[in-house]
Amino acid sequence: MKDDEIPRLARGTLLPAFSGSNVPRWLRDELEQGLGGVTLFALNGNVPSQEALAALTAEMRKSGDPFVTIDEEGGDVTRLGGHLTASPYPGNAALGAADDPALTRRVYRSLGAELTEAGVNLNFAPSVDVNTADDNPVIGTRSFGSDPELVARHAAAAVAGTQEAGVAACAKHFPGHGSTVDDSHLGIPLVDADLDLLDRRDLVPFRAAIEAGTRAVMTGHLNLPGITRGVPATLSPAAITGLLRERLGYGGVVVTDALDMRGASGAIGIPEASVRALIAGADLLCLGPREHADTVTATLAAIVAAVREGRLPRERLADAAARTAALKQWLSGDTTASVDRAAGLEAARRAxxxxxxxxxxxxxxxxxxxxxxxxxxxxxxxxxxxxxxxxxxxxxxxxxxxxxxxxxxxxxxxxxxxxxxxxxxxxxxxxxxxxxxxxxxxxxxxxxxxxxxxxxxxxxxxxxxxxxxxxxxxxxxxxxxxxx
CATH class of the missing domain: 3.40.50 (Rossmann fold)
Structure with a gap:
């Protein structure tokens, strides 16, 4: 690999955010130089309407071939217009209460069809956390439930439905955020579980999502003392390479949860967290809603320096590029899925x-x-x-x-x-x-x-x-x- 290829490969791992419903000049420039993509946030004004979003994503694609990502879980976590009117689709807790995987698949297929119409191609959903902590401050109704097998069958259905609509699903938050009582936006939550308990509880839905063909998995900023030894899973080779890649046999794209969260970067900053996540085995780096041009510049400099210093192997960047290229190839396929909002109301009634x-x-x-x-x-x-x-x-x-x-x-x-x-x-x-x-x-x-x-x-x-x-x-x- 030539030295001049390193900045482009580094750019290909980044998913920054931006403000407004127009493509800023800095983002056009970065897309032309190979930026991996963007993450859309309703609070940044990226989604004033689905029509405006479709125009925005079409404009971005004039400058590159980006991943356009969003957190659209349906239910309480909604960005696709639902932040203004509430979502027409119930969230995972209601789908788990109805407990009809075919209906879950139908709901996610319809949600995926809406994302496709808007030009979004990678959805940071479903949440496949097993919510065993009643006082969990961040998962709750985002989970299908507290039973691993129930969560697993709906995880598989949600992945299948999303991807039938031509949108890549992203199972999250690996290796499982459901047993915590802390919010990883504010610190590093403790998951008090050894490998045996993880295997019986938290990893069951991830296995199901992987078997269903999920194209992406998102890491959580979680401390599993017996595995990550105080390091958040997002920055841990033991979690990403050891547990996800080797033990679960997952070969697709690994995306980080937002790196501006204190659970990932609170003590070290986003550029250094980005380097460590890549070393651990991540392929795409979600930077966070307030991380725009300046963060991209600083993070690129940190990644390039880490490669040149020998901390981050060049082969690791090449590996990430190969995985993301394979995902983009998959995204080029056609879909015939259509919007079916009646599925959302049917599921809500049955729940x-x-x-x-x-x-x-x-x-x-x-x-x-x-x-x-x-x-x-x-x-x-x-x-x-x-x-x-x-x-x-x-x-x-x-x-x-x-x-x-x-x-x-x-x-x-x-x-x-x-x-x-x-x-x-x-x-x-x-x-x-x-x-x-x-x-x-x-x-x-x-x-x-x-x-x-x-x-x-x-x-x-x-x-x-x-x-x-x-x-x-x-x-x-x-x-x-x-x-x-």
Whole structure:
């Protein structure tokens, strides 16, 4: 390999971000010089509409052949317009509750068809983490469930559906983020599991995704003391080369989770984290939403220096280039998949669980009280709740002292209390308890994971807060027309 080839191979590993819905000059220049691709973020203004996104991706392709990547999981983590209106597709928890792999495949095929129409060719989904920690702050409804075999069969279905639409799937967050109680955006979460437990739990869905032909796997910034010995998996040869490549036999592209996250670069910076990830065996480096031209320049310099100093073997860059080239060759195939949003609503309806008897409203709409719940960093400020179907709804902070005014407002009519992951929010539980003490006839709707269940009241669990989940709940509550 000639020295002048090193910068181009290094560029080919990078997935930076950018601001706005137009291609900036610096990005055109980098694409012309072989930049690997970009990662789109709704909060960067990259997705004002699906039509605008399609125009943006077409413009980028005039300057190169990039991977256009996005975090579009459906459900609570949505970028493809759902950040403005909530997703028409339920997330993985609802799909796991319905437990129909054929339906999961259909949902992901439709979601993939929408991405194809917008020019996105690599989707950072599905999340195949086995969510065994109720207090997990970052996975939750993004997981199909807590049973490895259930997660595995839906992981395979999601991969198949996505790739039938001509979009590369990316199973994440290897080797499994579901047992943690920390957020890798903020630190390095501990996965307290030896290899035997990983084999029986966390790795089961990854094996299924690999057997289903997933074209990419995303690493998590996770500390597995017995394997990575304090190093996050993203930067660990033992995790990527040893566990994923050699033990699981995976030969496709390895993508890092965003390297701006403190779990990866908090102590060393993004350029150095990029070098270490490549040494560990990663092929594509997701840099993060705020990492634009300056980060690309600094990271390229660090990678080139590492090669010339002998820290990063040239063959490792060539290997990454070969894997990404093979993926681009696969992406050149045709697809006949079409958008099928009815699949999303069908799945959401089948996921809902009702306990107790739901009351009627006798022609007077109930007061709908939605308790504030801020999404985690991955979810972002996505709309949620029953507001679009409720003639009278109010948001409450989740303080017990709010109960008096809310009860007064609900006098003489029904009361619906809408929660989201109440098991993680003491304020939601306190206010709900105060309301139910006075109004045991109220209905509780949980739009996160139904871990906490207040006694006595009729309850409805949607396993997600997407638009489809909310509509399914509204139908059962008589706030929206029932399906024909």
């Amino acid at each position: 809902v669980r009702v306990s107790g008897t739901l009351p009627g409203w006798n022609g007077t709409p109930p007061l709908v009280v939605e308790l504030e719940s801020v999404g985690n960093i991955a979810v972002g400020p996505t709309p949620w709740g029953l507001g679009p179907w409720a003639p009278d709804s109010v948001r409450a902070e989740g303080l017990a002292e709010e109960s008096g005014s809310l009860l007064e407002r609900a006098t003489g009519r029904g009361l619906v209390i809408v929660l989201r992951d109440a098991h993680r929010h003491a304020g939601q539980r306190a206010l709900t308890g105060a309301l139910l003490t006075a109004r045991p006839d109220a209905v509780v709707v949980e739009m996160g994971l139904p871990v906490w269940r207040p006694g006595g009241a009729a309850q409805l669990a949607t396993y997600g807060a997407a638009h489809a989940n909310a509509q399914a709940a509204a139908e059962l509550l008589g706030l929206a027309p029932a399906p024909a």
